[in-house]
Amino acid sequence: MKRPATYKNCLDRLLTLLDFEKFSGPRGPRVKFNLSRMYALLSVLGDPHKNGRVIHVAGSKGKGSVTAMVSSILCSNGYQVGMFSSPHIHTFRERIRINGKPISKEVFVDLVEKVWPMIQEIGSRTSFGAVTLFETLTAMAFVHFKESKTDFQVVEVGLGGKLDSTNVVDPMVTVITPISFDHMHILGDTLTDIAREKAGIIKKGVPVIVAPQSSEPMEVIRNVARTKDAPMLEVESDFEWLLNNRDLKKQSVRIQTIYKTYFVNLSLLGNYQIANAATAIGVVERLQSLGHGISSDAISQGLENVVWPCRMEVLQDSPILVVDGAHNPQSIRSVMASLPTYFDFNKLVVIFGTSRDKDLEEMIKEISLVRPTVVVVKSRHPRAADPDILFKNFQNYQISVSTNKSIADAIEYGLDAAGDRGLVLVTGSLFVAAEVREIVLDIDPELYF
Known part of the structure; x- marks a missing residue:
């Protein structure tokens, strides 16, 4: 049967x-x-x-x-x-x-x-x-x-x-x-x-x-x-x-x-x-x-x-934690340009992870223009880019950059580094944004990989 x-x-x-x-x-x-x-x-x-x-x-x-x-x-x-x-x-x-x-x-x-x-x-x-x-x-x-x-x-x-x-x-x-x-x-x-x-x-x-x-x-x-x-x-x-x-x-x-x-x-x-x-x-x-x-x-x-998660979505307000699935240079540019219009903050921390097939150098260039503190991460998706490659690209712009073994660690580090009046932006990939959302909102994910 x-x-x-x-x-x-x-x-x-x-x-x-x-x-x-x-x-x-x-x-x-x-x-x-x-x-x-x-x-x-x-x-x-x-x-x-x-x-x-x-x-x-x-x-x-x-x-x-x-x-x-x-x-x-x-x-x-x-x-x-x-x-x-x-x-x-x-x-x-x-x-x-x-x-x-x-x-x-x-x-x-x-x-x-x-x-x-x-x-x-x-x-x-x-x-x-x-x-x-x-x-x-x-x-x-x-x-x-x-x-x-x-x-x-x-x-x-x-x-x-x-x-x-x-x-x-x-x-x-x-x-x-x-x-x-x-x-x-x-x-x-x-x-x-x-x-x-x-x-x-x-x-x-x-x-x-x-x-x-x-x-x-x-x-x-x-x-x-x-x-x-x-x-x-x-x-x-x-x-x-x-x-x-x-x-x-x-x-x-x-x-x-x-x-x-x-x-x-x-x-x-x-x-x-x-x-x-x-x-x-x-x-x-x-x-x-x-x-x-x-x-x-x-x-x-x-x-x-209308509800559409991971599009400049605010997950907490002190420090401000924003997730956005921007994954190409133009989208990254739009998000970075919107931040000072929509949020009041005195320090910016960017948690960044993306996919191998994306325009890594141009996205990193757009982020580096505003001189944030950066934490590079890797999602569980098979297309995720190597954090070491991201790390080296950010270093070329002589900004503060670090890498964390897990996205959970990156969130903790980012919020601490931002301070009460800072802003943490998670971007570069919907996959990274989703994982942060799951951790912060205690959502049980479907795992395929």
Whole structure:
């Protein structure tokens, strides 16, 4: 008699699949990306991705935040909202949400049991090759959203856009958040190449909301939108926003769109989160123009209640302890620039760890510009960079740097070094930020490595 599947059994089963998140740079497995395998998998599952009201979000920075904001606004208006995002912070179940809440272990098990026979069937067809972990999770999300009879689905791209496994949807609106250098071994070596991949989610005649961009990616996006007759809203040129006030829990902002002025208490801190909120409002206003009722109160409430951990998140206030998963030079620059605007402190300690495939030298350069005390660490993730390499790079800038054997030790050291009026920033990787969050908030993590 077959034993009932458990959550751990299902996780173990999924972790036998190819997972590109474990690999760094060109040393990872060589796979030709295309969508034929994903379409085949969804076909044998009954095409659960079809006929949903989808908002599809791509970008290098802020795509998770915008996804969470749009989802929160729609939930605040009473809609049943499915959300798919990656990576997760503490558990795989976070990647698939209904009304902002991660699916339960029971639902997760049920979904794995439903899709697993099809995973094996597609994998046995030599023309397609083995289904990946991300493709499986994407299929699980679509199955669950269909079964949950969602009113809307807010779907975040995993990597790139054009050939990402989420790019099988027929969206109502597409969104492109700021594009920067990231995943260059897959997406290309120039911003033009990367933008071309991200812009691959733009569909013929489907409105596209574009967050602030540098000139090179914006030109690519404009050309693709023009070619596909996709109405385009450029948030930076069409909207205005202003920070009015802030504390450790929220920021009060004014956002002026083409149609209306919004006064919002935004729960996520950082100048870039105001731009993300403006982008989310642009999405919602487009949905309104398509005939979907969404009140101004729902917009304000959704942005005030949105929860998106490890994005300039304050874990304690004396000394101030902030975690932020910035993992490329542009994101690091944004975080460092936001600190003096949002916090009052007399000393800065940075706990830094990142992945091998990231632009270590440029991130370290951005941090070193403000002359903090630095502690380098290593997360448990297989892609984690060697702390000795980070240590030597920081030493090149002649700043105070040390290394700790454990992240727990680094937190203790950092808080002590900062003093009561100091600030400790944990950054460089979502994996490092997540581990700090687990220690400080006493969260029991899922361990895979």
